[in-house]
Amino acid sequence: xxxxxxxxVFTGLVFAFLLVPLLIIIVTSFGTNSTIQFPIKGFTxxxxxxxxxxxxxxxxxxxxxxxxxxxxxxxxxxxVPAAYSLARHKVFGRNWIKSFFLxxxxxxxxxxxxxxxxFIVIKFQFPIIQGLLLGHFLICLPYVIRVVGSTIEQLxxxxxxxxxTLGCTKLQTFIKVVLPNITxxxxxxxxxxxxxxxxxxxxxxxxxGPGVTMLPTSLMNYIEYNYDPSVSALSVVLMLGTIVLMFIxxxxxxxxxxx
Amino acid sequence: MTQRRIPYIILAPGLILLILFLVLPLxxxxxxxxxxxxxxxxxxxxxxxxxxxxxxxxxxxxxSLIATLICVVLGVPTAFYISKSPKKxxxxxxxxxxxxxxTNSVVRxxxxxxxxxxxxxxxxxxxxxxxxxxxxxxxxxxxxxxxGSVYLxxxxxxxxxxxxxxxxxxxxxxxxxxxxxxxLVAFMKVILPLSVPGIIVGSILVFTGSLTAYTTxxxxxxxxxxxxxxxxxxxxxxxxxxxxxxxxxxxxIAATLIVMKLxxxxxxxxxxxxxxxx
Numbered sequence: 001x002x003x004x005x006x007x008x009v010f011t012g013l014v015f016a017f018l019l020v021p022l023l024i025i026i027v028t029s030f031g032t033n034s035t036i037q038f039p040i041k042g043f044t045x046x047x048x049x050x051x052x053x054x055x056x057x058x059x060x061x062x063x064x065x066x067x068x069x070x071x072x073x074x075x076x077x078x079x080v081p082a083a084y085s086l087a088r089h090k091v092f093g094r095n096w097i098k099s100f101f102l103x104x105x106x107x108x109x110x111x112x113x114x115x116x117x118x119f120i121v122i123k124f125q126f127p128i129i130q131g132l133l134l135g136h137f138l139i140c141l142p143y144v145i146r147v148v149g150s151t152i153e154q155l156x157x158x159x160x161x162x163x164x165t166l167g168c169t170k171l172q173t174f175i176k177v178v179l180p181n182i183t184x185x186x187x188x189x190x191x192x193x194x195x196x197x198x199x200x201x202x203x204x205x206x207x208x209g210p211g212v213t214m215l216p217t218s219l220m221n222y223i224e225y226n227y228d229p230s231v232s233a234l235s236v237v238l239m240l241g242t243i244v245l246m247f248i249x250x251x252x253x254x255x256x257x258x259x
Numbered sequence: 260m261t262q263r264r265i266p267y268i269i270l271a272p273g274l275i276l277l278i279l280f281l282v283l284p285l286x287x288x289x290x291x292x293x294x295x296x297x298x299x300x301x302x303x304x305x306x307x308x309x310x311x312x313x314x315x316x317x318x319x320x321x322x323s324l325i326a327t328l329i330c331v332v333l334g335v336p337t338a339f340y341i342s343k344s345p346k347k348x349x350x351x352x353x354x355x356x357x358x359x360x361x362t363n364s365v366v367r368x369x370x371x372x373x374x375x376x377x378x379x380x381x382x383x384x385x386x387x388x389x390x391x392x393x394x395x396x397x398x399x400x401x402x403x404x405x406x407g408s409v410y411l412x413x414x415x416x417x418x419x420x421x422x423x424x425x426x427x428x429x430x431x432x433x434x435x436x437x438x439x440x441x442x443l444v445a446f447m448k449v450i451l452p453l454s455v456p457g458i459i460v461g462s463i464l465v466f467t468g469s470l471t472a473y474t475t476x477x478x479x480x481x482x483x484x485x486x487x488x489x490x491x492x493x494x495x496x497x498x499x500x501x502x503x504x505x506x507x508x509x510x511x512i513a514a515t516l517i518v519m520k521l522x523x524x525x526x527x528x529x530x531x532x533x534x535x536x537x
């Protein structure tokens with residue numbers, strides 16, 4: 001194939017567009033000036049210290065981790081058996097039920113958060129944290145249904161039949177034969193659901209209150225009133241987290257499995 | 260008899276949670292917007308007849324449309340390049356594309372604040388070159404929201420397209436060239452039509468994403484360039500107008516569904532074999 005210089009330059013520019021803004025953030029996080037500057041004049045790591053000593057950031061960071069983890073776990077507990085049932089059993093209105101399970105992706109996140117806030121926090125007086133957990137459960141569930149569902153569909157049905165013939169009950173077969181064979185799908189959906197819950201803003205926007213603020217929301221609130229490099233420093237920390245997760249996924253499943 | 264009930268018992272917890280915490284909350288928010296004494300559409304007609312509200316609706320549609328177009332124009336050649344590069348490069352290019360997508364959207368919008376702001380990189384560069392004396396207003400404009408949305412959703416478009424383009428036989432392109440088409444013509448007449456299903460799926464993701472986005476218009480649009488999501492939030496919190504917020508909520512859901520149906524319909528018409536409804 002001949003080299004197509006035009007296409008190469010075009011792609012190069014697109015990648016520059018994708019990466020340069022993030023590189024600029026990394027550089028500005030080391031600046032000594034009290035507002036963000038580029039290029040920077042001096043070099044300091046103080047802003048990273050400021051991030052880790054900022055209680056609002058740290059509290060919301062741990063809350064985000066906790067909520068994302070519990071919501072993902074809940075989605076797996078409910079979603080994996082449901083995905084199995086949808087793939088293997090004769091269920092009346094199967095496609096309809098599957099679309100219903102995927103429906104949280106169609107309703108805009110802010111609307112989900114708004115409706116839940118009005119209904120369960122205002123009307124039924126649930127604590128905000130429970131609303132937040134349920135909202136994030138709704139974010140996670142479609143990933144589990146979709147990813148685990150397609151893994152089960154690719155699994156050879158005859159190994160289950162063999163297991164039944166050899167005397168295992170259906171539950172034993174599910175636990176001893178099906179689950180070990182779909183761990184990659186479960187892991188991939190866990191990663192996807194966790195990242196998306198951790199990064200989500202719209203759903204949490206209404207479902208927050210005193211002491212219950214997720215990290216992206218607390219970062220957003222901070223940006224509205226501040227323009228200092230600690231925002232850049234926190235952004236870099238979050239990017240490092242993304243890189244670590246991508247590295248784990250690449251080493252275990254390959255990034256192709258989630259894209 | 261009990262055997263047949265098992266699937267429904269397994270599916271029940273998920274269905275019940277979805278009904279209790281998604282369907283009922285939505286109904287309870289939206290139902291009252293249709294009833295004021297008796298059934299009425301007045302809340303919706305008055306929303307669209309009001310110039311201010313309609314302006315926000317129109318701005319949202321316009322910005323989403325422009326962002327989608329730019330994502331297609333930038334995304335198709337990029338995805339084509341990625342799909343045709345050697346395997347070890349492809350993995351690296353895909354990770355670079357995936358990285359922004361997995362990075363928090365607040366971080367990604369914030370990057371553009373530092374670039375477009377009054378004291379931002381673009382203004383400082385232009386000032387030091389002596390091209391401008393007063394900083395340009397780039398941030399808190401519709402332009403800033405468009406850039407931010409493209410930046411947010413371009414990776415999604417590229418990844419969707421790479422999945423489709425990888426399956427196109429590279430010999431097709433060579434055949435077109437052998438038959439006398441130059442590269443650009445071959446691309447336009449062969450690759451582009453074959454990538455229509457990918458463009459449609461990608462466009463649905465970008466368009467509905469921009470249409471309902473909250474973070475980007477909030478951070479890059481400022482108070483004067485409100486979009487539907489930020490308007491909903493403003494109505495519910497600052498204005499305390501729950502009825503108005505619910506009206507916007509339904510408009511956002513309806514717009515999302517209409518866009519999805521419309522794009523799939525267009526795809527069905529363009530793809531004569533009718534395979535594009537994926």
